[in-house]
Amino acid sequence: MRKHIAATVDVARVAESVRSIPDVAFATDYRYMCSEGGQTLLRQAVKEHGLSRIVVCACSPRMHEATFRKAAKAAGLNPYLVEIANIREHCSWVHKDKEVGTAKAIALAKAAIAKVRLNTPLTAGESPVVKRALVIGGGIAGLQTALDIAEAGYKVDIIEKSPSIGGKMAQLDKTFPTLDCSACILTPKMVDAAAHENITIHTYSELEKVSGYVGQFEAVIRKKARSVAVDRCSGCGLCMEKCPSKKAASEFDEGLRTRSAIYIPFAQAIPNVPVIDREQCLKFQADKCGLCAKICPAGAIEYGQEDELITNKYGAIVLATGFTTIDPVRFGEFGYLHHKDVITSLEFERLTNAAGPTQGKLVKLSDGKKPKSIVFVSCVGSRDTTERGKSYCSKICCMYTAKHALLVKEKYPDIAVKVFYIDVRTPGKGFDEFQRRAVEEYGVEYIKGMVGKVTEEGGGLAVHASDVAAGTKIVAEADLVVLATAVTPSSDARKLASMLSASIDTDDFYTEAHPKLRPVESPTAGIFLSGVCQGPKDIPETVAQAGAAAVKAIGLLSKDKLLTNPCVAHVNETTCSGCLACEKVCPYGAITADYKQVNSKGLKERRLIAHVNEALCQGCGACSVACPSGAMDLRGFSNKQIMAEVDALC
Amino acid sequence: MQIREMEEAAEVLRISTVKAENCMQCGKCSAACPAGARMDILPHRFVWELMNGRVSLLAKSGTLWQCLSCFACSARCPRGVDPARLIEAVRLTVIRRQGANSINVDELPQVIDENMPQQAIVSALRKYNK
Amino acid sequence: MVYNYYPGCTLSTKAKKLDIYARAAAKALGFELAELKEWQCCGAVYPLAQDAIGERLAAARSLAAAEDGKLVTLCSACHHVLKRVNADMAANGEICAKVNAYLGEEETYHGQTEVWHYLEILKREIGFDEIARRVKNPLTGRKIGAYYGCLLLRPAGVMQFDDAENPGILEDFIAALGATPIIYDYRNECCGGYLTLTDKQATGEMVGRVIASARQKGVAELITACPLCSYNLEVNALGTEMPVHYFTELLAEALGLKEEETACR
The missing domain is CATH 3.50.50.60 (FAD/NAD(P)-binding domain)
Structure with missing residues (x-):
């Protein structure tokens, strides 16, 4: 549970027990160290006691390390002479027993004191910002x-x-x-x-x-390679009209219509310049045709483009x-693969769009006729913790489904519209009012219950579902079934x-x-x-x-320069053997190797030495762990400092 | 009485190995169930009642003898709940009692014809009798 | 190639055709089914409860008897039970330990055997392309619906047989024999199984829906791998009929073995 530190740590006792440690000049406790009052206390203590190092026992350094470093700087200390002992996340939050919590807090404080003795002043570097x-x-x-x-x-x-x-x-x-x-x-x-x-x-x-x-x-x-020169093409569209290869599924229309091999995805496209889909183009596939190049008035077709x-x-x-949406084929019970009139919500968008393949006329894909009934299915793949689906709520489906249902009823009041859902989730300005309007004003039938199977019966589809509120199974007739497929990245x-x-x-x-x-x-x-x-x-x-x-x-x-983190790795060139174990573990590609002249036991020799690019190093320390000779060390977290911490703990 | 029933429910959940608390009552299991039309307590409701400890109600339910363990419910459940296992677990609490067999073996010859595969008879006896 | 083979009870009596044609086709395709020396009834239904140990013993014995290697099955129910008990032996420590205590063998059995369905041998070891090449009497023009039922497909995670909602292995098989596979909605819905003993009406309605669904899409005959599915489809369908064959019968017919075999008998 996330509680106040003092709930499970006797902070006064922590201060008390570190007070007698050699080199500790001053120790106290304060309720809100991160507050302005806490920082003033810190600055005053530096002044009054002539402190050269500071240990703050408080929450994670991720929260307030920067705050206390700033306070130290204000008191005239190098900010890297501050250590944080995390007695919140690592201690008070994980312990219930105050005795145990206090003992651990004291141990953590001692470790931080051991480390801070070895801290050295560090200065952040600078790097320019490309605007x-x-x-x-x-x-x-x-x-x-x-x-x-x-x-x-x-x-x-x-x-x-x-x-x-x-x-x-x-x-x-x-x-x-x-x-x-x-x-x-x-x-x-x-x-x-x-x-x-x-x-x-x-x-x-x-x-x-x-x-x-x-x-x-x-x-x-x-x-x-677009295969069309953007600067010469006027976007006249003659090439697309004449292109003989017209069988590719239109990505923009969700495959509901075909497009030519040379194409502009939609009328308002930017740039309004076609591309040649080389997989579909006869020129590229069979070295035939070449019609577009022949007829282009601007001479913009460039097959040789790379x-x-x-x-x-x-x-x-x-x-x-x-994002994209989850493949409904994964949920075979809805019959998407085998029934043309089972479609996704995105396909439905194209089907009702005036610029879409039917000019906005709502029809069944199987026979081009107007549907008499439509069933919408929510949560197809969302809130699904099995390997088929996604455990999260896709958030937008409840609202777009309500939108689809309402728009159908507005345009075609005679079409029966049902929505099967698990929960209707409509947080958002005007969202719930909108969904309720679909029900109350437009007569969309919302049924709480999921769909178990979609089958073909007679000429249409049968949606086998539950009505959870009534506690019954129902079979809803549908000419069109629309699946609200989960949003996926x-x-x-x-x-x-x-x-x-x-x-x-x-x-x-x-x-x-x-x-x-x-x-x-x-x-x-x-x-x-x-x-x-x-x-x-x-x-x-x-x-x-x-x-x-x-x-x-x-x-x-807006910044001209950024301060860089000085806690980066550096190499002791005399002890580096050039094995480059460090290079292999560096996740940032910050380590390279150079032949260098080094003094080794009185002898001058030229050998391979690791080199750290300090601008790239993120200070993760992987290299210092991997280094067999201890030549690689991390500033601010040196091997000696870590060992001192461990010694203080054990 | 109530305490005993809660204990029974816990035992049913234990032998079923099902995490019934994952159920969000979407009803997909019931929608998928091919035998649901003849069940007095549909699968999603079965899970619900069990979560609420009503084992004695479920033990009397006809659902126990209609479920075919076809696993349509289990396969389509979006939460990995396995209603078939829960139904089986309750069925076992019934038929494991002395004299609680559901099929009267003496009457079997009347319903068995010469083409009926052994598989049918063994399955039924396993599901309905102990 | 010789495979360990578990025929199961029904295949030795009421579903002989499923077995005989499988063995004959195997021979023609260059592999052999070697029946386990000792096997017992698998129990026909997979015991779903964690504490049902005794009910798993027969299957576990047969699995252990196959030693290391593949164990081939034909009947959907046997395949289902063996495969799932095997998965328990491999992954469910409690069940594995208790079953082994009963088996009393020197070496513990922990699911080493691979359970393969005959169809999987055809697909993955022989190859449907190869089978297509061996076909002597292509079943051209026949409109055949695959009836999977439940047990081969579900639960998909354990059975690993095919996509449980969009299966294709039997359709590929039908196509390899030269016939036209027809997909219909109820091919993976339950036939009513053992309800045939206690509620014939219910079974009748269920297989009735299966056949109606198949007929609507133009199916003229159905194939299955399950004796109980086959029985329910043939005997219990209410107010409708449809020829039903075991898939192995069709295979033997296409390979030109059916007449031969019948003559032998």
Whole structure:
């Protein structure tokens, strides 16, 4: 349980028992050390007792190390002469018995005293900040972040893996709860981003490699060969019209219609320049055709184009890689694989979109006829702790399902609409009112109970479900079944996380530095999180988070220099044997090796010596553990200091 | 009486090895159950009653003798709850009692025809009798 | 290749066809089914309770008798029971210890045997492509529905047989024989199993739905690996009929063994 330290630690006794330790000039206890009063106490004690080292027994150094270092500095001490003994998370929180807790707190205090004796003054270095940000992902999250950073006067590059910016929001019909047209509110943002003097957009591009560190990232971007010259193409569309290969499933329309091999994903695409899908193109597959090149009035077709690698430096990187939805084939009982009229919610969006494959006419995919009844199924793959699904709530499905149900009833009051659900979750401004409107004004039938199987009966579908409230099994007739499939992070999230050393959870969502207090920052300095890549959220939340990520990035870019952590590894060149065990364990690539002239036992010799790039070193200490000769040591956590701590404890 | 029933429920849960507390009463098991139409207590309700310790109610339930252990409920449950195992565990508490066999063996010849596989007879006796 | 083989009770009597054609086809395809010297009835249903130790003994004995290696089964129920008891022996320490105490063998058995269904041998060891090449009488034009039932597929984590909701192994098998596999919704729904003894009406309704679902998609005949499924489909279906065969019978027919074998008998 998370309680006050004094609940399980007798803090007065801790102060009392360390007071008599040699070198301890002053020891006291205070209720709120991190408060202004506590810090004043600390400054006064330094002055009055002429202290040269400080040990603070309080909460985790992750919480307040910086606070106490600042206080020490104000009192004229080097900030690295402060040690924290964590008697909260490591002690009071895990003990129930006050005697045990107090004994452990005393032990921890003694260890910290032993260590602080050996602390040496350290000075943080400085590193410059490149005033340019990289945003990965060109959906609404990435666009909003980029626009906000650009407006603050910094350069931003957006990389988007598909041929156009816009992301998932471009595919949506209406947005809840106000029912504005998604494209109508997104398109201006896309245009603004494209026109902004500070924004450079790389579509059909992916991140190839990243090196460096906060303020000094170096990214290699792979701009995939578009096979069309962006500067010459006028976007007339003649090539797409004439292209004979028209069998590819349209990604934008969720496979509900086909597209040509040379294509622009949707009408408002930016850039409005096609790409050639080489897998589908006859020229690339069979060296035939070449029609597009022949008819292009601008001569913009370039079959010989190759992928281009662009290298750039960035001060900050924002991840805005968005989401996809779980494959409904994993849940075969819903019959998605075998019944055309079982569709996903995203397919339903395309099916009701005026710019979609049916011009917004709601029809059954099996026969093109208008459905008489529609069943919506919630939680397909969400709140599912088995290996088939995702344990989390996808958060947006209840609302978009209510939106779909309401819109159907508004346009076609004669269609019977049922929603099967486990719980209806509608926290959000105007959300519950919206869902209730679907029920109360539009007559959507909400039934608490899940669906166990969808079968074909007669001409239509039969939805075998439970009515949990009534305690019965029911079979609902349906011409169309819509599955609210779980939100999952984009498939390349894991790859990017390892490229950037950004942490990721077991579901592949990026993890925040702190779930409450630093929700838009990755634990890796200089990496920020925007949108659904961090966790399921709707559009307003995504936009809010995108802005927050931008502010954090701007805060970084606005600095000319960053202080670097002086607690980094260094090599004792005379004892380093050049085995490079350190290099193998370094997760940051901070260790290299050079041949150097060294004095070894009076002899001068030239041999291989490890070298630490202090700018890259994060001070994790893996190298100092791996080093067999003890040549590798960590400043602020030297081998001697650690051993002194251990000795004090044992 | 109530205390004893709670103990019985705990024993049922123990031999079933099912984590019934994972159930969120979504009803998917009942929706999937091919025999549900003839059950007086549907699988999701069965889990609920057991969680509330009502073993004596469940012991009288016709559900015990309709469940086919086809595992549709278990396979489709989004929470890894295994209602089939719970039903089996309650069934065992009934048939393990002296004289509580559900099938009268003397009447068996009347329902067995010459093509009926041994598998049917052995299964039924295993499920209904001890 | 010689495989340990567990036929089970029903295959020695009421479901002889399932067994005979499997052995004949095996011979033609270059492998042999060597019946375990000593085996007992598997118990027909998997004992679900953690404390049902006695009910696991027969299966455990047969599994241990197969020594290290593969044990091949045919009947869905036997396969289900053996595979699941084997999983218990491998992963459930309490059950493993108690069963071994009863087995009283010198060496403990802890699930070393691999339980394979005959279909898995066909798919993974012989290959459906190879079977297609060996087909002498392709079953061209026949519209066949695979009836999986429950026991081969569920629970998927233990059975590891196929996707429990979208299986494909029997359809691939049907296609290899030259026939047209037809997918229908109820292929993995229960046949009513042992309710045939206590509630024939219920079984009848269940197989009735299976057959109706198959017929709706144009299925003209069904195949199964389970004697009880086969019985229920043939005997209990209410107001409807559909020819039902064991999958091995179809295999023998396509390989040109059926007439031969019948003549021998």
